[in-house]
Amino acid sequence: MKFLHDILEKQKPMFEKGGKLEKFYYLFEAGESFAFTPSTTTPAKGAHIRDAIDLKRMMMTVVIAMVPALLFGIWNVGYQHFLATGNPDAALLDIIIVGTIQVLPIVIVSYTAGGIVEVIFAIIRKHPINEGFLVTGMLIPLTMPPDIPLWQVALATIFAVIIAKEAFGGTGMNILNVALTARAFLYFAYPTNISGTVWTYLGDKAAVDGYTGATALSIAAEAKAGTVTAALDGATTSWAGAESLFSFNNMLIGAIPGSIGETSAVMALLGAIILVVAGVASWKIMVSGVVGALVMGLIFHLAGSTPFMQMMPHYHLIMGGFAFGIVFMATDPVSAAQTETGKWIYGFFIGLLTVLIRVFNPAYPEGIMLAILLMNVFAPLIDFYVINANKNRRLKRIHV
Amino acid sequence: MNIKTRKGFDINLAGKAALQVGNAEQSETFAIKPTDFVGMHRPKVVVKEGDVVKAGTPLFFDKKLEKALYTSPVSGEVVEVKRGDKRKLLEIKILADKQIEYENFTKYSISDMANLKGEDVKESLLKSGTWINIIQRPYGVVANPEDAPRAIFISAFDSNPLAPDYDFLFKNDGQYFQAGIDALKKMVDVPIHLTTDGKAEVSAIFQNVRNVEQHTISGPHPAGNVGVQIHHIEPINRGEVVWTIHPYGVIQIGKLFLEGRYDASKKIAIVGSEVTTPQYYETYIGASVSKFLKNNLKQDHVRVISGNILTGTAIEKDSYVGFYDNLVTVLPEGDKPRFFLSDGWLAPTSRLSFHRALGLLSFLNPKKERVIDTSLNGEERAFVETGVMEQVVPMDILPLQLVKSIMAEDYDGMESLGIYEVIEEDVALCEFVDVSKHRIQNIVRQGIELLREG
Numbered sequence: 001m002k003f004l005h006d007i008l009e010k011q012k013p014m015f016e017k018g019g020k021l022e023k024f025y026y027l028f029e030a031g032e033s034f035a036f037t038p039s040t041t042t043p044a045k046g047a048h049i050r051d052a053i054d055l056k057r058m059m060m061t062v063v064i065a066m067v068p069a070l071l072f073g074i075w076n077v078g079y080q081h082f083l084a085t086g087n088p089d090a091a092l093l094d095i096i097i098v099g100t101i102q103v104l105p106i107v108i109v110s111y112t113a114g115g116i117v118e119v120i121f122a123i124i125r126k127h128p129i130n131e132g133f134l135v136t137g138m139l140i141p142l143t144m145p146p147d148i149p150l151w152q153v154a155l156a157t158i159f160a161v162i163i164a165k166e167a168f169g170g171t172g173m174n175i176l177n178v179a180l181t182a183r184a185f186l187y188f189a190y191p192t193n194i195s196g197t198v199w200t201y202l203g204d205k206a207a208v209d210g211y212t213g214a215t216a217l218s219i220a221a222e223a224k225a226g227t228v229t230a231a232l233d234g235a236t237t238s239w240a241g242a243e244s245l246f247s248f249n250n251m252l253i254g255a256i257p258g259s260i261g262e263t264s265a266v267m268a269l270l271g272a273i274i275l276v277v278a279g280v281a282s283w284k285i286m287v288s289g290v291v292g293a294l295v296m297g298l299i300f301h302l303a304g305s306t307p308f309m310q311m312m313p314h315y316h317l318i319m320g321g322f323a324f325g326i327v328f329m330a331t332d333p334v335s336a337a338q339t340e341t342g343k344w345i346y347g348f349f350i351g352l353l354t355v356l357i358r359v360f361n362p363a364y365p366e367g368i369m370l371a372i373l374l375m376n377v378f379a380p381l382i383d384f385y386v387i388n389a390n391k392n393r394r395l396k397r398i399h400v
Numbered sequence: 401m402n403i404k405t406r407k408g409f410d411i412n413l414a415g416k417a418a419l420q421v422g423n424a425e426q427s428e429t430f431a432i433k434p435t436d437f438v439g440m441h442r443p444k445v446v447v448k449e450g451d452v453v454k455a456g457t458p459l460f461f462d463k464k465l466e467k468a469l470y471t472s473p474v475s476g477e478v479v480e481v482k483r484g485d486k487r488k489l490l491e492i493k494i495l496a497d498k499q500i501e502y503e504n505f506t507k508y509s510i511s512d513m514a515n516l517k518g519e520d521v522k523e524s525l526l527k528s529g530t531w532i533n534i535i536q537r538p539y540g541v542v543a544n545p546e547d548a549p550r551a552i553f554i555s556a557f558d559s560n561p562l563a564p565d566y567d568f569l570f571k572n573d574g575q576y577f578q579a580g581i582d583a584l585k586k587m588v589d590v591p592i593h594l595t596t597d598g599k600a601e602v603s604a605i606f607q608n609v610r611n612v613e614q615h616t617i618s619g620p621h622p623a624g625n626v627g628v629q630i631h632h633i634e635p636i637n638r639g640e641v642v643w644t645i646h647p648y649g650v651i652q653i654g655k656l657f658l659e660g661r662y663d664a665s666k667k668i669a670i671v672g673s674e675v676t677t678p679q680y681y682e683t684y685i686g687a688s689v690s691k692f693l694k695n696n697l698k699q700d701h702v703r704v705i706s707g708n709i710l711t712g713t714a715i716e717k718d719s720y721v722g723f724y725d726n727l728v729t730v731l732p733e734g735d736k737p738r739f740f741l742s743d744g745w746l747a748p749t750s751r752l753s754f755h756r757a758l759g760l761l762s763f764l765n766p767k768k769e770r771v772i773d774t775s776l777n778g779e780e781r782a783f784v785e786t787g788v789m790e791q792v793v794p795m796d797i798l799p800l801q802l803v804k805s806i807m808a809e810d811y812d813g814m815e816s817l818g819i820y821e822v823i824e825e826d827v828a829l830c831e832f833v834d835v836s837k838h839r840i841q842n843i844v845r846q847g848i849e850l851l852r853e854g
Contacts, residue, residue, distance in 0.1 A: 001739035033779055036737035037744040041703075041774040044714035046824070046841045047831040048705055048731060049411075052751035052760055054778025055835055058785060060746060061758040130781055172782025172836075278757045282787060338786040339798060387801055391816035394796075398637045 001036075008032050026122045030129040058280055059134040065274040065281075066138050066328060069267040070107075073260040074099035077146040080200045080257050086208035088241030102146050102201050103260055106153050111137040113154040117161040121170065130171035132178075132334075133161070139179035139328060142261025143321070143369075144186075145194055146201040152190055156182040176376045177335045180369055187369070195364070199257035210239030215258055216246050217320040217358060217365040223307040228315065231307065251318045261324060268323035281331035284340065285347035289326040292351025293317060300359060308359050316355050325368035326350065330375075337379040339386040346382055350375045402598060403632045405619030405794035409754050409829055411561040413709065414769040415678045415730075417669040419568050422679045427688040430474050431491040431720040432459055436713075437470075437532065438824075438845070439541035439852065443489045451478045455684075456503030456528055456662030459492050467545055471529030473664030473685035475501040491720065496684075503528075507660025510575075513582055516657070521587040525653060528662045532723075533649025537630065537642050539848050540823030549643040551590050551634060556606045556647055557597040559624030560708035560825075564669040564726050567603035568680065570647060574605040576654030583653050584645070585611045595629040606647075619794060627826040631795040636820050648726065668692075668721055672709075672730035673771040674702045683721075689728055690718040697730065703774050705729045710828035711841065734775025751777065754792070754833040781836040789840075792829035797821065799830050803840055806847030811854060814847050823848070 008031075014021050015028040032038075034056075042048050078099030082090035114137050122129045140157055160182035165174045186194045197213025207213075212235050214222075223231035232246035239245070250256060254264025261267075275281035297313025304310045316322060330336060330350050337346035350371045357367030364370065434443040442463035447453060453476065458469040472494055480493040505528050508516065522545055525531040536543040543549070557566055570577065581592060591613055596602045598618030615633060617623045626644045636642055648666060655663040664685040670692045671678040681692050689704060705712040706722040709729050713722060721728060738744040748759035752770050756763050762770075789799040797818040805813030824841040831840040 001742060004739070005737050035740055035744075037740065037775070037777065038779055039735040039737045040776040040779065041733060041735050042776055043839060043842075046711070046839055047828055048703065048709045048712065048714070048729075048774050049752070049772040049832065050775070050777045050837065051755060051833050051835075052749055052753040052762065052777050053755040053757055053833075053835050054745055054837070055781045055784060056745040056778070057759065058755075058757050058835055064758055128779060128781070132782075132784065170782065172784050279755055280757050280785075333784055333786045336786075338800065340787055340790055343787070383801075387798060387817070390796065390798055394635075394637070394816060394818060397635055398639075 005036055023123055026128055027119055055131045059131045061278045061280045062135045063138050065271040068270045069142055069261040069264060072254060072264045072267045073142060074103045076255060076263055077102050077201055077260060079255060083242050084200045084202055084207050084211050085205040105150055106141040106144055109150045109153045110140040110157050113157040114161050117158055121166045132171040136178045140182045143179060143183045143259050145198045146260055148193055152186055152193060156185045159185045172334055174334055176373055177329055177332050180329055180373055183369055184373060212236060216251055216256060220308045220311060221365040226307060228307050228311040259321060262321035265318040265323040268327045272327040282343050284343040285331050285336060286326055288344045288347030289330055289351040290317060292348035293355050296352040296355035320366045321368050322354055325372055329372050335376040337382045339383050342382040342386045346375055346379055401615045401633055403617040405623050407791055407794040408620035408622055409792050410620045412769045413561045414673040414771050415671050415675050416562055417671045417678045417680055420679050422681050424681055425691045427683060427691050429493050429495055429688050430684055430686040431493045432470060432686050433491040434489050436723040437542055439539060445481055445489060447478045449478055449481055453478060454501045454503045455664060465544060467526045468531045468542060469527060469529050470532060471662055502661035505656055505660050508657045513579060513657060516586045518587045521583050524656060528656050530653050530656050533645050533652060535644045537636055537644060538820035539852055543643050547641045549588055549590055549641050552584060552592045552643045552645060553626050553630050554594045554645055554647060555624055555626040555629055556594055557624045559621035560710055562671040562729055563708060566647060569667050570605050570651060573651045576651040576658060577605050578609060579654035579658050580650035581609060581611050583657055593633050622826060622829060625825050627822055628794055631821055638815060638820060666726055668726050668728060670728050674698045674730040674732055685723060687721050689721060693717055701733050703731050703733050711825045732773040734773030776837055778837050783836050785835045788833050789830040792833055799827060803843055806843050809850060819847050
């Protein structure tokens with residue numbers, strides 16, 4: 001690969017100070033350092049060897065952990081399409097083709113729009129391009145409904161990167177999770193395209209009899225009498241081929257309508273295993289998040305007055321975007337609590353608030369997004385108290 | 401006290417020194433470099449080129465700490481007083497005599513030592529050049545003789561990568577070590593804490609030492625760091641001063657009293673994957689490394705480090721060992737660009753990593769002795785990952801928050817987050833594991849300097 005490196009090196013003077021394309025130095029640098037780990041060595045004083053990890057590899061690990069959710073999402077978009085349009089026995093290949101055609105452009109638009117913003121800011125601010133967007137660019141499409149207009153994806157991405165990240169000073173400085181900001185932006189700016197019956201891609205075909213565009217969460221939220229499980233079972237009884245669409249197992253696997261990557265708790269779990277084994281994401285946040293959801297769910301279950309409240313707590317873990325959110329969004333190291341004790345508290349409240357918002361917010365049955373954004377804001381406060389506790393321990397040691 | 405730590409990381413490098421003393425020609429020149437003494441800003445030279453000195457003759461002192469003299473390790477002629485930009489003193493080079501002559505200091509028999517007075521001990525140490533073995537915390541600088549320390553801490557082992565074996569280094573120095581301890585105890589009547597490795601057999605010279613409080617510590621590196629030991633035995637609070645001293649320094653002090661001379665002889669280990677025969681050599685403080693490296697390197701494109709690979713200083717192949725170092729490590733330089741798919745950031749690699757992210761496979765083989773080059777393995781980036789530095793600092797300290805408070809020049813934050821308890825070596829592993837490739841040790845030193853000035 002030396003010849004490739006030589007070619008790159010030859011172009012370098014053009015981008016360096018005084019060169020024709022000086023302005024684009026960091027774009028060139030990003031390209032070169034993408035292809036080649038730079039030849040930089042450690043300074044003459046300090047640690048002379050460094051860990052083999054770098055931020056690129058760390059970020060790629062997260063992207064890889066999302067691949068199961070993405071692949072499943074592609075399949076599910078196609079599967080839901082055929083299910084809703086009265087062809088539940090469509091061939092796998094057809095399903096995947098429909099899914100790919102629908103999902104891939106969203107991924108490409110997200111990466112392109114965000115990438116351009118990143119590059120522009122790197123050029124203006126004269127700093128290297130950070131790798132953080134590798135993950136954000138994948139997270140955004142996975143939280144989108146399958147038939148979201150592409151221009152909205154682009155707009156949301158640009159908004160999120162500028163307002164939620166660059167306005168705070170770039171990678172590592174943001175307070176809110178960037179991908180969630182993109183989704184929240186759409187939720188508030190273009191609510192019709194991201195709530196209600198948008199979770200299945202129908203294309204130009206008409207839906208079959210009995211088709212319900214609702215998600216499990218909205219069915220649960222609207223259940224007025226009986227149990228949620230009964231409401232879920234009843235929702236699709238007249239829909240040929242999808243009679244047990246909202247069975248527990250189906251929700252666990254994720255073959256239900258919803259955002260592209262969010263429906264499958266199993267795929268989120270697979271991602272969680274990759275992230276935890278790799279040590280890239282905090283297992284403390286994931287565990288405490290699940291515990292928080294179960295605790296709140298259990299309290300409601302025991303004391304609740306509506307069917308949704310009385311629902312068995314573990315249903316919360318497989319409905320909506322909870323699993324995906326807690327694994328991939330809550331663990332974002334920059335916007336989460338940064339102290340180890342803080343992570344326990346942070347995750348716990350995300351789980352707790354998710355269930356609380358789901359059950360009590362009539363306008364918005366999905367709670368994980370708001371819960372995470374809210375806790376993003378509180379994370380510095382949690383850290384403040386954890387850090388203060390550490391400071392106070394140190395103060396207390398002084399024996400006068 | 402028996403301390404157990406779990407946090408940290410042992411780095412197994414290839415090229416461990418065999419327990420033997422090699423035959424190499426003795427270095428012709430020796431040098432003392434003021435830059436080895438962290439925090440010394442204004443050295444004042446008291447010799448000229450051409451002067452003849454003995455072992456123990458003062459070469460320079462710090463204008464801010466005039467009493468402590470920095471003396472010549474060998475006898476001979478001062479051949480160069482090397483200065484850099486703005487006349488900054490870089491090194492004082494001495495061409496050594498074949499037979500070392502010593503300045504005369506008062507010699508005591510073991511029984512005489514009982515009658516030593518604290519003030520006399522202090523004066524002898526300051527005058528002879530042995531004082532500078534005493535390092536104070538906070539700040540990790542040469543101790544101020546005016547201070548009243550709360551305690552003295554000695555770590556009796558080194559857990560750094562490829563560290564020399566103290567048992568081998570100090571094999572026959574037991575009586576000197578005891579004499580050194582006794583002298584220190586006379587000088588300041590405070591507890592002297594001696595901490596040995598809980599995982600290994602305690603070497604004879606540390607086993608039955610009197611006048612000390614014995615502790616053990618077991619755990620991965622940095623368990624051998626005296627800072628970690630202080631933290632667990634009796635942490636430093638604001639306003640307190642403790643002293644630390646390397647066992648070599650204690651022995652040097654012992655020799656000063658029992659032999660009446662400043663004895664700068666020491667064994668140093670030449671180690672690392674690029675050394676043909678990693679082993680020990682007998683020499684003196686400040687030795688030139690050229691003779692030990694001659695015909696002893698596997699290749700030319702190497703980095704020679706005075707000290708260990710976590711905290712040491714890169715030196716030239718004909719340069720000099722640092723004052724406090726008893727180790728020279730030679731690593732391959734890692735300045736080759738690596739294609740991302742073949743051996744770069746996306747390819748599976750067996751390069752050493754504390755992490756287990758995508759393709760980092762070294763955790764499968766933790767005991768393997770590795771050849772590691774000096775590549776930064778990435779580029780400097782914003783802080784993103786959290787919770788990693790915490791895993792390699794076995795103290796109740798929040799390293800990331802401390803580093804950030806230093807970067808923000810938040811004095812109160814630095815103080816209350818524990819900057820008094822750490823020096824560079826205590827955060828060296830943070831620098832190693834940092835995904836964002838910051839110079840953590842450098843940042844911590846900047847913080848310490850801010851507080852020293854402020």
